[in-house]
Amino acid sequence: MNTINFMESRHLPIENKTEISWHAIKTIKKTLNTRQPGIIKDANSSLRHAGVLIPVLEDDSLLHVLFTKRTQQVSDHKGQVSFPGGSIDDDDVSMEATALRETHEEIGLKNEDIEILGRIDDAHTKASNFVIHPYVGFIQYPYEFILSKAEVERIITIPLSIFHPDNTSYHLNSFEYQGIMHDGPAYKFFNDIVWGATARIMKNFMEIMGNKLILPGKAK
Numbered sequence: 001m002n003t004i005n006f007m008e009s010r011h012l013p014i015e016n017k018t019e020i021s022w023h024a025i026k027t028i029k030k031t032l033n034t035r036q037p038g039i040i041k042d043a044n045s046s047l048r049h050a051g052v053l054i055p056v057l058e059d060d061s062l063l064h065v066l067f068t069k070r071t072q073q074v075s076d077h078k079g080q081v082s083f084p085g086g087s088i089d090d091d092d093v094s095m096e097a098t099a100l101r102e103t104h105e106e107i108g109l110k111n112e113d114i115e116i117l118g119r120i121d122d123a124h125t126k127a128s129n130f131v132i133h134p135y136v137g138f139i140q141y142p143y144e145f146i147l148s149k150a151e152v153e154r155i156i157t158i159p160l161s162i163f164h165p166d167n168t169s170y171h172l173n174s175f176e177y178q179g180i181m182h183d184g185p186a187y188k189f190f191n192d193i194v195w196g197a198t199a200r201i202m203k204n205f206m207e208i209m210g211n212k213l214i215l216p217g218k219a220k
Contacts, residue, residue: 020214021058025117025138027212028056032118032136035208040122040131048130051098052085053114054205056160057141062216063160065202066139067194068106069153076128079178081156081194083134083201084109095133107155108146114139121204125197134201158189161215163202 017025042049055066072078086102088095096116103109114137123132145155162170172186175193185203186195194202 018058018061020061020063021138023214024056024058024063025115028136028138028209029117031209031212032120037119038121040124042131046129047124048128049088049095049098049133050086050130051088051092051095051100051102051133051135052083052201053099053103054083054120054134054136054201055103055109055114055139056117056136057139057157059141059157063213064141064157065160065163066141067156067158067192067198068151069156069192071149071151071153073150076130079153080196080198081192082198084152085132085134087130096135099133099135106148106151109139109143113143120201120208123197123201123204130197132197132201134205136205156189156192158187158192158194159215160213162189163187163206164215165206 040047057064057066067081068084070078070080070082084103084106085099086106088098089101092098092101100111100114103114104111117136117138119133119135123134124130125132147155161167170187170189171184172188172193173184175182175184175186175188175195177193177195182195184195185199186193187199187202
C-alpha cells in the first residue's frame with residue numbers, strides 16, 4: 001500500500017469558491033469546531049476503527065455530498081452506498097489521516113484538494129463491529145476522480161437538501177435490500193438508497209447543522 005504524506009488541511013484556492021461555497025465552509029467549520037463530537041470508547045480494544053470523509057461540494061449552485069457505490073468485491077458492505085474511507089493502518093498518525101489516505105486510494109482525491117472542516121459524532125456498525133470516525137471536508141469539483149476498480153463501482157453525488165428533515169418524500173422508515181427488510185433511517189435518491197451507518201451519519205450531520213446552511217431546493 002502506498003504511503004502518502006499528510007499535512008495540515010489546506011485552504012482551497014479562492015478562485016474556486018463561490019458565495020455558496022464560502023458560506024458553507026465558514027458555517028460548517030464554525031459549527032463543528034464549537035462542539036465536542038460524541039466519542040465511542042473502546043476500552044477493551046475490541047472494536048475495529050475506520051475513518052471516513054463526508055465530502056461536501058458545490059455543483060450547479062447547490063451543495064452536494066459525494067458518496068461511493070461499493071463493488072461486490074469488497075469484504076464489508078458489498079454493493080452499498082458509503083462514504084470514501086476505511087480501516088486504520090499502522091502507519092496512520094490519526095483517524096483523519098486514515099480518512100484522507102483511504103479517500104485517495106478509493107477515488108483518487110488528493111489531500112491538497114480537500115479542506116477538512118471538522119468532525120462529527122462517531123458511529124457504530126453492529127454487523128461489522130466498526131467504530132466509524134467521520135470527518136467533513138469541502139472538496140474541489142468537478143474533479144478527475146480515479147476510482148479503485150476493486151472497491152468503487154461508481155461515484156454518486158446527492159444534493160445536501162435531500163437529507164434535510166423537512167424533505168420527507170426522500171426519507172424511508174423501512175425498505176427492502178437484497179430481499180431483506182430493513183428499518184430506517186434511509187434516504188432514496190433516484191435508484192440509490194443511502195442506509196445503515198452512512199444514513200445515520202448523514203442524519204447526525206444534518207441534526208448538528210440544523211438550518212444554518214443555504215439549501216436551495218429544501219422542502220418548504
